[in-house]
Amino acid sequence: MSEDRAVVGAPSVSAPPAPDPRRWALLAVVVTAQLLVVLDSTVINIALPSAQQALHISDADRQWGVTAYTLTFGGLLLLGGRIADYVGRKRVFLIGLAGFAVASALSGAATTAWMLFAGRGLQGVFGALLAPAALSLITITFTEPGERAKAFGIFGAVNGAGAAVGALVGGLLTEYASWRWCLFFNVPVTVIAFAFAVPNMRESRVEGRARYDIAGALLGTVGLITLVYGFTTAANEGWSSGRTLGLIGCALVLLVAFVVVETRVRTPLLPLRVVLDRDRGVAYLTSVLLGIGSMGMFLFMMYYVQQTLGYSALKAGVVFLPFPICVVVTATYTANLLPRFGARALMTTGAALAAVAVLTLALLEPDSSYFGLILPVLVVMSVGMGLVYTPMNNVALSGIEYADAGVASALVNTSQQIGGSLGVALLNTVFTTSVADYLDSSGSTPADMTDATMHGYHVVFVVSAVLLALSALVVGAFVRALPKVPRTTSA
Template identity: 40%
Template sequence: MPGGHRRSVAGVTTLAPPTRHRTALAVLLTASFTLAVDFSILNVALPTIGTDVGFGLADLQWIATAFALCAAGLTLLMGRIADLAGRRRMFLLGMALLGAGSLLGGLATTPAVLLTARVAQGVATAIVVPAALALLLGTFPEGPARERALGLNGALMAAGFTTGAVLGGLLTDLLSWRWAFFLNVPVALLVLIVAPRVLVERPAEQRTRLDLSGAGTVTLGLLALVFGLTRAASHGWTDAPTLLAFAAAVALLAAFVAVEHRTAFPLVPLPVRRRRSVAVGNVAGALAFVTETSLVFLLTLYLQEVLGYSPLGAGLSFAVLGLGTVAGGLLGPRVIGRFGTRTAIVGGFLVQAVATLSLVLVSEDASSIWLVLAATFVGGVANLVVIVGFTVTATSGLPENEQGLATGLTTLSQQIGITLGTPVMSAVVTAAVLGGAGVLDGVTTAIAVNGALCLLGAAVVAVFLDGRSAARR
């Protein structure tokens, strides 16, 4: 066989490297891309789903919220469970749950069934994404090969979010929103067939027990935080249940910190808590996802409310952003190899800030679309350089038995960023409009805030990330 040879292990024929590595990478990237698409594929279709299944207008948000609550709230716990129970086993379990949940969603005729399906997809995401990333790190040793793999993973994750918006519109217009669920079923089956033959993991050091107190407090705290963020997007930041959710999140996360300091088996071990690269890297990652995903929201508002684009037309406009993210995913490892992770992240944030801030010049003139296309392409490239850099920074230099935790933290940063960005920028737009500004002025004000967050990300990394741990490779 070109590129590899066959060997028999325990009576089972498997593929030897490097063919097995390439196939394993394809399997892991396919799973990650599919789950990234699920974050946004139903957004355009929500009104149609509400009519077909029986959701009231005020309840439509739960189709997205049920997914986000589980995907973000459970990801740290699932990443640690993968360390103990085995990442390969958890990956396969998550893909099976994704297939079952997606089939149920496609067949749903009542709100309860559809929400059950979305919960299953969210739990599957919390299981699969950190396990897949940990398996990817285990397949490729630290260095250029791993950075290229992380670049592809980051590019497809970001492109998946954009693709979901476009694909959701196409499927709803041409076929049915149900195909947004059904498409996951053959993908899950294919992954479940191929993955057992190509995914391997080195035995990890087993701990005697899971930190149940820490797991309970952090999971409930994250669930409260994500609920507060998603409710703020629809009910405002001063809504009583929103404020109560934020208060509960603060109390529970504070309890988690206290538990971690006194337990013999902490969910987040002390060496990980003390590692600056993990903390700073994840702050950068959260800001990267906050800024780019919320910019998609702002530009969707601009394209539809100011320039009069249809939802499908607005979605198709982001194809250029998708191309930029793919290019950035390919470019990121080269930039890191040449300049180091700190310089790559800082430079990426600065270029993204310039591209974003140029969008404050958009107007009611139809020709502004050319500025939108150019800025989103450049910003997409820069954003992916940041994402690759943050992933390398936050997952390098850790022992094998803590890789699942590290990837759980990076996944958590990603999902909190996606969840946080839209309600924050929506609040900025709403405040500007209520203050007497038009939609265009509200959008450009929020774009300026978005660009400022990019500059903040650059400053945080430049000041706090140790240059020695982010040196040129």
């Protein structure tokens, strides 16, 4: 395939629009909103044991405190992106902010388990409106390649650091206030962001009659939710159970039907041209694999430091603090490296570093040193992730048609959320299966249980590392070497 479009200095059909003088204020609002969306995927993790006790949630149902958010968020992002394109990106962004605040208040005030789950689900719905509108606003506002790279660098740093920041915030609020404040704190932040967004954003939308692919939205969302539920079921019933196989088979049928529908409808939810571009397709696949690998690391490291090392909720959150700091520094600096080295070299190097770091976690022992092993792993992994996020976002969104900006932006977030959801379900199944197999072969004494748990951690980290290494191989093999020049198309 030709690389002519990567040549710098190619003549443009029309002069680019003048830069928006409020673009940096807009960026501050957008990254604040994105931080809330990403942070709410993980902030509840530390608070969930307290919420479970307070609301008398069963062990079987407690997972919905997390998955009610991630599944509705990830499953509806594509539809949210298309709505933002036609209704207006500023309008949808503001609706998303307001709804997210209301849903957060509802979740924090929950008096029953299902009130909490409903509130978390509503957070996901409004997050699915908010996130794609936010990223598409960056795409169409920053038209100069250098500034766009910096904007993506800042956005990528916030996106990458959100999980660790969520753990820290969750630990602080749970230990010194209440688990409810892990949800209530969204309200004042969204109010401030709303107040700054109104004067600093200008409206943009796709002209023409709005048509929404409802069949595609239902097939895609239900298919993804069914697939995640199938992986979750496998953790309890095994991969060979009829229910597990039935759910996974049903999910695959629904997702194939989704692809067929997208090739036939007049206004598809996901125009296949967005993902069939070689570079963009690899960027989205990389995002899924990173979501699986990173969520596996965070989830099981959180279990390890609290249950094996005995850390408090706050201390467990502090353990991960170096991660967001290093991600921010690396992702910001990567914006300057991108024009020189290109996306392929940076993404391959970063994914490989992350894979090596996670693989090193297979050396963990029940009394491993934080400074001797855990901290170095967090630093190396954060540098690797920082090297990936900025070029990945740039590749995924550069050269996109103006009419597809919202759906392409939504797909960046969708791939990360689906990767994270699949990672939690898949790796939890790997963990429980590994522990059970170990106990079957050695007995069930307390000492054996400790060894079995560590064995489960080791297997999970090896699987995560393999997936991260796979992303490095895919990037190295298929992403073109030269950086793309983004199209600058006015509204």
